[in-house]
Amino acid sequence: MDERLHKRLYIAQCLLLGLPALVAGGGVAGFGIYTFLTRHGLMRGDEGAVLFLWSMAGVAGLLAWLWLSIRYLRRGRDGLRHSPALPWIGLVLGAIAALAVVGVVLFSLFAGSPWQVLGYLVLGVPLLVPAAHLGWLRRGATDAV
Numbered sequence: 001m002d003e004r005l006h007k008r009l010y011i012a013q014c015l016l017l018g019l020p021a022l023v024a025g026g027g028v029a030g031f032g033i034y035t036f037l038t039r040h041g042l043m044r045g046d047e048g049a050v051l052f053l054w055s056m057a058g059v060a061g062l063l064a065w066l067w068l069s070i071r072y073l074r075r076g077r078d079g080l081r082h083s084p085a086l087p088w089i090g091l092v093l094g095a096i097a098a099l100a101v102v103g104v105v106l107f108s109l110f111a112g113s114p115w116q117v118l119g120y121l122v123l124g125v126p127l128l129v130p131a132a133h134l135g136w137l138r139r140g141a142t143d144a145v
Contacts, residue, residue: 003076010133014069017126022062025098025124029058054097058124061094065127068134080138088138091131098124 032055040048064087071079071087101123108117 006137007073007076010069010072010130010137013130013133018065018069018130020122021124021127022066024122025058025127026062028123029055029062029097033059054100057093057097060090061092061097061124061127061131064088064090064094065131065134069130072134072137077137077140080134083138091134094124095128095131098128101125 032051036048036052036055040052043051067087068080068083068091071083101120102125105117105120109115
C-alpha cells in the first residue's frame with residue numbers, strides 16, 4: 001500500500017474514531033484532574049491518587065497521539081521513525097489508561113451493573129485503533145513503501 005493511501009486511511013480513522021475519543025476522553029481526563037485539584041480532600045484512601053494518575057495518563061496519551069499524528073501526516077513514516085521516545089511513552093500511557101476503562105466496563109458488566117456502563121467505552125478506547133496504526137507504521141517504516 002502506498003503512502004498516500006495510508007495517510008487517507010489514517011485520516012479517516014482519526015475523524016471517525018480519534019476526534020470523538022479526543023473530545024470525550026479529554027473532557028473526562030481534564031475533569032478528573034480538576035476534581036483531584038479541588039476536591040482531593042473529600043476522597044478516601046488512594047482514590048485521589050488513582051484518579052490523578054489515570055487522568056494524567058489519559059492527557060499524556062491524547063497529547064502524544066495529536067503530536068505523532070501531525071508528525072506522520074506532515075513527514076510520513078520517516079517522521080515517525082525519527083520521532084523522540086517521549087511521545088511514544090505518552091501514547092503507551094494513554095493506551096494503558098484506555099485499557100483501564102475497558103477493565104472497569106467489563107468489571108461493571110460482570111458485577112451485575114446495567115448496560116449503561118457501555119457508554120464509557122467512548123472515553124479514549126476508540127483511539128486505540130489509530131494509535132495502533134501509528135505503531136504499526138513506525139515498525140514498518142523501514143520496509144519498502
